Amino acid sequence: MPDLIKVLIVDDIPSTLDNLQKLLSFEPDIQVVGTGANGKEGVEQAKKLAPDIVLMDVNMPVVDGIQATETLAQEVPGSPVIIMSVQGERDYLRRAMQSGAREFLIKPFSGDELIASIRRVYQLEQKKESFLQKTSGQAAGPVAAAPTDGESVRRGEHGQVYFFYSGKGGVGKSLIAANLAVSMANETKAKVALVDLDLQFGDIGVLLNLDHSQGITDLIENIDHMDQEFIREIMVDGPFGIKVLLTPISPELADLVTVDHIRRIFSELRKMFDYIIVDSSCHLGEINLEVLDHADKVVVVTSLSIPAIKNTKLALKIFDSLSISPDRVVLLLNKSDAHSEFNKESVEANLRFPIAGQIPNDAKLVINSVNRGNPFVTTHPESEISQRIRELVGKLIPPAPVPAADAETADRKPRKGLFARR
Numbered sequence: 001m002p003d004l005i006k007v008l009i010v011d012d013i014p015s016t017l018d019n020l021q022k023l024l025s026f027e028p029d030i031q032v033v034g035t036g037a038n039g040k041e042g043v044e045q046a047k048k049l050a051p052d053i054v055l056m057d058v059n060m061p062v063v064d065g066i067q068a069t070e071t072l073a074q075e076v077p078g079s080p081v082i083i084m085s086v087q088g089e090r091d092y093l094r095r096a097m098q099s100g101a102r103e104f105l106i107k108p109f110s111g112d113e114l115i116a117s118i119r120r121v122y123q124l125e126q127k128k129e130s131f132l133q134k135t136s137g138q139a140a141g142p143v144a145a146a147p148t149d150g151e152s153v154r155r156g157e158h159g160q161v162y163f164f165y166s167g168k169g170g171v172g173k174s175l176i177a178a179n180l181a182v183s184m185a186n187e188t189k190a191k192v193a194l195v196d197l198d199l200q201f202g203d204i205g206v207l208l209n210l211d212h213s214q215g216i217t218d219l220i221e222n223i224d225h226m227d228q229e230f231i232r233e234i235m236v237d238g239p240f241g242i243k244v245l246l247t248p249i250s251p252e253l254a255d256l257v258t259v260d261h262i263r264r265i266f267s268e269l270r271k272m273f274d275y276i277i278v279d280s281s282c283h284l285g286e287i288n289l290e291v292l293d294h295a296d297k298v299v300v301v302t303s304l305s306i307p308a309i310k311n312t313k314l315a316l317k318i319f320d321s322l323s324i325s326p327d328r329v330v331l332l333l334n335k336s337d338a339h340s341e342f343n344k345e346s347v348e349a350n351l352r353f354p355i356a357g358q359i360p361n362d363a364k365l366v367i368n369s370v371n372r373g374n375p376f377v378t379t380h381p382e383s384e385i386s387q388r389i390r391e392l393v394g395k396l397i398p399p400a401p402v403p404a405a406d407a408e409t410a411d412r413k414p415r416k417g418l419f420a421r422r
């Protein structure tokens, strides 16, 4: 018989508390150990009862659910929180995600959804605990906080972070991110990192034919001793000197990566590299939101299909509600010449957002490049698709202004600067 999952329910509406209690009473592996009528009571009860899961409403008197979740994350980290919010509380989404909640249920939700969510969070917590015990030889506890001021992850302080995102999968994020990173290193001779944050099913390793015997999990196993030398060791060498941080070697390890790990890793990467290209998955979970928030540019990839355009529209709307300035968003149209009833203009009109770059469809070259793990920008630098990638490099990194004193001579000399081709 498995252990009982002890659940604490926090909600200010007595009938909701009642209903949830009744619903959970039918589950043989779940036991409601207590209830709270507001965030303050919730925190007090959690300290007393040490539940395995806290179900937390958002809008409550005295202390709201978000604040209570923040307190629990600090003070009772062994009691993970599932937030229950109603639609229309979207403004809370960002804060809720940042407060440390593990999952979100949008009311009204079904009993099956609730129970699945409780079991999932519980199992993940168990897995984390045994992982931490195995790797550090210590009891599980909160991972030490990111560099204390939390400021070192701020935008613009060090290397630039370019975050690749799409609302729809399969539109070409990974392919473009990998080729862009290689092209950027070749064109600028700068220090370029490529980070695969599609943590479960990332394929940067395959796209660049890299040895995937280590990845981000090796960093988090040793997060408290992580220094730049160690990061360099874990990153894999790619073409033109780029360094690649690969995904965990197995998908189930992806859940072990936390926002705090990401903060700490990026804080170091910014010090080590000039440019950090990040590939991602479409899921807008807390890790993607963290990088989105701090990225210097968010490169949104879309294509000429209704699902891709629809999801890009949704993504742009979410960015807007997260106060991500349009200046930071670079919209790319991939397979821009594919046969479609849409074109650049109609996509721009629909999204009400300018397309900054277009990447052509080149099925033959791309499939060869992907299957061999050779980026096309290195094997076919003169193909149109490679030229468009180089243009994108130029857009993301505008050439440094020429100092006034040099301007005259620079006009006469052939450009050998940032974008001189070899």
Ligand SMILES: Nc1ncnc2c1ncn2[C@@H]1O[C@H](COP(=O)(O)OP(=O)(O)OP(=O)(O)O)[C@@H](O)[C@H]1O
Pocket: 166, 168, 169, 170, 171, 172, 173, 174, 175, 176, 198, 280, 281, 282, 334, 335, 359, 360, 361, 362, 363, 366, 367, 370, 385
């Ligand atoms: N410009 C292009 N021309 C031809 N084929 C392309 C082009 N861009 C992408 N593809 C093909 O589309 C497929 C999906 O690309 P990719 O894996 O980069 O997408 P993704 O957005 O990263 O997907 P996911 O969300 O699943 O990670 C690849 O197999 C690639 O071969």
Ligand SMILES: [Mg+2]
Pocket: 173, 174, 175, 198, 202, 203, 279, 280
């Ligand atoms: Mg991908």
